[in-house]
Amino acid sequence: MDRANREIRMALDRGRRRRLVQSQKRRCLTAIDDCLYKLEEMHVKGFPIRRRDRCRKVVTELVSLACEEAPEAVKTARTSYDLHSALLNWQSAVLDALVPRRRELFPDLNQREDWPRPRRRRQRPAAGQGALTPAL
Numbered sequence: 001m002d003r004a005n006r007e008i009r010m011a012l013d014r015g016r017r018r019r020l021v022q023s024q025k026r027r028c029l030t031a032i033d034d035c036l037y038k039l040e041e042m043h044v045k046g047f048p049i050r051r052r053d054r055c056r057k058v059v060t061e062l063v064s065l066a067c068e069e070a071p072e073a074v075k076t077a078r079t080s081y082d083l084h085s086a087l088l089n090w091q092s093a094v095l096d097a098l099v100p101r102r103r104e105l106f107p108d109l110n111q112r113e114d115w116p117r118p119r120r121r122r123q124r125p126a127a128g129q130g131a132l133t134p135a136l
Contacts, residue, residue, distance in 0.1 A: 031066035049080035
C-alpha cells in the first residue's frame with residue numbers, strides 16, 4: 001500500500017513539474033511573439049532600430065517578461081532586422097522543446113529560407129555641403 005501511494009505521489013509531482021515547465025515555455029513564447037509583433041509593426045511603419053543600445057533595451061524588456069535567458073544571437077543583435085531573425089530562431093527552439101517531434105510531424109520546418117535584410121543606404125552630400133567638387 002505504501003509503495004502504491006509513493007508511486008502515485010511521484011507521478012503527481014512529475015505531472016506538476018511538467019505543467020510548470022510547459023507554462024514557463026508558453027510565457028516565453030508569448031513574450032517573444034509580442035516582441036516580434038512590435039518589431040514587425042515598427043518595420044511596416046518604416047522605423048527600424050539601427051542602434052545596438054536600443055536593441056539591448058528591447059531585449060532587456062523581453063527577458064524580464066519571458067523569465068528566461070535569451071540566446072547569444074538575441075543579445076548581440078545590432079539592428080531590429082537582426083533581432084527579428086534571432087527572435088524567430090529562439091521561438092523555433094522554444095517550440096521544439098514544447099512540442100515533441102515537431103520537426104518530424106512538420107518536415108517543411110526543416111526547409112530554411114533566409115530573407116535578405118534591407119541595407120542602409122548612404123546619403124550623398126548635397127553639392128555645396130562638403131562634397132568633393134572638381135578644381136577649376
